[in-house]
Amino acid sequence: MISNKIEKMNKEYDVIIAGGGLGGLTAANVLAKQGRKVLLAEQHFQLGGLATYFKRKQHIFDVALHGFPVGMKKTLRKYWSKEMSEHITQVKSIRFDNPQFSIDTTFTKEDFTDKLVTEFNLKREVVDAFYDELDNMNYYDDRLMTNRELFDKYFPGRNDVVRFLMEPITYANGSTLDEPAITYGIVFSNFMSKGVYTFNGGTDLMIDMMKCELSKNGVDIAMSSKVEKVLLDNRKVKGALINGCEIKAKAVLSNGNILSTIHEWTGDSAFSPEFLKKVKDLRLNNSSCQVYIGLKPGESFDYIGDLLFTSTYPTFDPAKLVAHDMTSKTFSIYYPEIRPGSKDYTVVASMNANYADWANYTDEEYKIAKQKMIDDTIIALDKYIPGIADKIDYTEAATPRTFQHYTLHGNGSSFGTKFKGLDVSMNLHNEVPGLFHAGSVGIIMSGWLGAANYGVIMANNVDKYISSS
Numbered sequence: 001m002i003s004n005k006i007e008k009m010n011k012e013y014d015v016i017i018a019g020g021g022l023g024g025l026t027a028a029n030v031l032a033k034q035g036r037k038v039l040l041a042e043q044h045f046q047l048g049g050l051a052t053y054f055k056r057k058q059h060i061f062d063v064a065l066h067g068f069p070v071g072m073k074k075t076l077r078k079y080w081s082k083e084m085s086e087h088i089t090q091v092k093s094i095r096f097d098n099p100q101f102s103i104d105t106t107f108t109k110e111d112f113t114d115k116l117v118t119e120f121n122l123k124r125e126v127v128d129a130f131y132d133e134l135d136n137m138n139y140y141d142d143r144l145m146t147n148r149e150l151f152d153k154y155f156p157g158r159n160d161v162v163r164f165l166m167e168p169i170t171y172a173n174g175s176t177l178d179e180p181a182i183t184y185g186i187v188f189s190n191f192m193s194k195g196v197y198t199f200n201g202g203t204d205l206m207i208d209m210m211k212c213e214l215s216k217n218g219v220d221i222a223m224s225s226k227v228e229k230v231l232l233d234n235r236k237v238k239g240a241l242i243n244g245c246e247i248k249a250k251a252v253l254s255n256g257n258i259l260s261t262i263h264e265w266t267g268d269s270a271f272s273p274e275f276l277k278k279v280k281d282l283r284l285n286n287s288s289c290q291v292y293i294g295l296k297p298g299e300s301f302d303y304i305g306d307l308l309f310t311s312t313y314p315t316f317d318p319a320k321l322v323a324h325d326m327t328s329k330t331f332s333i334y335y336p337e338i339r340p341g342s343k344d345y346t347v348v349a350s351m352n353a354n355y356a357d358w359a360n361y362t363d364e365e366y367k368i369a370k371q372k373m374i375d376d377t378i379i380a381l382d383k384y385i386p387g388i389a390d391k392i393d394y395t396e397a398a399t400p401r402t403f404q405h406y407t408l409h410g411n412g413s414s415f416g417t418k419f420k421g422l423d424v425s426m427n428l429h430n431e432v433p434g435l436f437h438a439g440s441v442g443i444i445m446s447g448w449l450g451a452a453n454y455g456v457i458m459a460n461n462v463d464k465y466i467s468s469s
């Protein structure tokens with residue numbers, strides 16, 4: 001059943017999933033297929049979380065469909081359906097354009113290696129040794145080396161090489177040069193197997209297909225239903241308070257922000273002082289801004305690549321990627337082929353951003369800052385699509401405030417928490433039996449693939465817990 005009214009749902013389930021992002025959705029599907037009675041409660045009127053879309057005029061704008069690793073195909077096939085996995089197609093061309101270099105790549109390991117050798121004049125053995133080190137990194141042993149140290153080891157003094165290797169990953173998960181190299185290594189190795197992929201048909205089709213699959217497998221979905229409290233009995237989960245309604249469950253799996261899950265929904269008194277000390281160390285990751293551009297009906301432009309990492313800043317500096325004076329922009333170009341049968345062209349520009357830069361504007365200042373971001377984006381895009389301004393019939397902007405509003409992530413944090421969040425998230429149920437978490441925590445779990453796979457890991461933990469309780 002799908003309903004906006006929590007009162008229509010049963011009063012008792014095996015598990016309540018709090019949040020319908022890719023982690024929550026996938027966990028719900030896996031648990032339902034394992035025969036569990038599942039309630040998925042999503043506070044928004046739409047599923048998908050950050051992996052979402054919205055419709056304006058004749059346009060559908062994809063928020064987070066720039067690309068993911070090929071592993072998404074297997075994940076969809078195993079945990080969703082073969083039909084869904086067949087929608088995964090490779091992105092043809094990824095372009096870098098900045099004062100240091102201008103390069104097109106398919107983002108496969110072979111092509112990247114060739115570019116590093118031919119365009120950056122590196123020795124093939126050095127590039128291979130770098131890849132070997134990444135391939136052999138493992139989450140449990142390799143937390144000490146920083147990204148900076150990793151790059152200095154193989155490419156000393158080569159800021160241009162670091163930019164080529166790191167800029168897409170910094171966009172994808174907010175990582176900096178001072179974070180553990182493992183946070184880079186795992187994400188880069190994932191992407192570097194066979195290139196970058198997308199979902200043909202768009203995010204709207206994927207979410208619709210997920211909704212059908214969940215219904216088919218018996219998941220009850222409560223939309224516009226906010227989990228306000230996790231209910232405990234003797235420090236053990238007994239259900240949740242959703243829009244003021246008590247629903248019983250043996251387990252609650254939160255797909256919401258890890259800090260809200262602990263401090264707001266459950267309450268600090270349920271956790272040990274040692275655990276809370278670890279929680280205190282957690283930092284929310286940074287956020288994003290986006291500009292959405294739709295073309296007038298009948299307008300078009302030639303193929304210019306699918307994903308363009310552009311910057312006017314002279315060197316690579318992660319701090320500049322989040323700075324308010326945006327010198328770096330990633331353009332995702334959506335040609336009509338993404339939605340077979342459509343004639344619509346859209347462009348989504350993404351910039352990393354700090355919440356603090358946007359938080360304190362008055363309404364009027366906020367409106368002006370958003371319009372400036374839109375205008376600057378159109379000027380930057382004109383270099384790649386000359387005359388674009390005359391072809392546009394719709395623009396809109398999102399900021400960290402927008403992301404906070406729609407997902408309830410503190411500070412609009414679009415990649416959850418930094419690295420240390422993963423430990424806290426994975427150990428929640430050791431503190432409060434029956435309480436689990438899956439979502440964008442720790443840089444490693446960022447992105448569609450990471451979030452969906454983390455949902456699977458936690459669904460299996462929930463299943464084991466329910467069996468033993």
Ligand SMILES: Cc1cc2nc3c(=O)[nH]c(=O)nc-3n(C[C@H](O)[C@H](O)[C@H](O)COP(=O)(O)OP(=O)(O)OC[C@H]3O[C@@H](n4cnc5c(N)ncnc54)[C@H](O)[C@@H]3O)c2cc1C
Pocket residue numbers: 018019020021022023024041042043044047048049050051063064065066067068069225226227228255256257288290350406407408409414415438439440441445446447448449451452
């Ligand atoms: C601008 C941008 C672009 C991106 N591009 C890409 C990309 O190209 N490729 C890629 O792989 N990844 C991309 N990502 C990252 C990716 O989208 C996310 O990592 C992933 O979707 C997060 O999934 P999640 O399971 O953590 O859930 P989230 O998406 O964080 O969803 C959490 C859900 O929980 C709900 N919720 C919160 N609190 C409550 C509550 N109290 N009660 C009920 N529900 C609640 C929210 O409404 C939301 O639906 C992008 C992210 C952003 C912001």
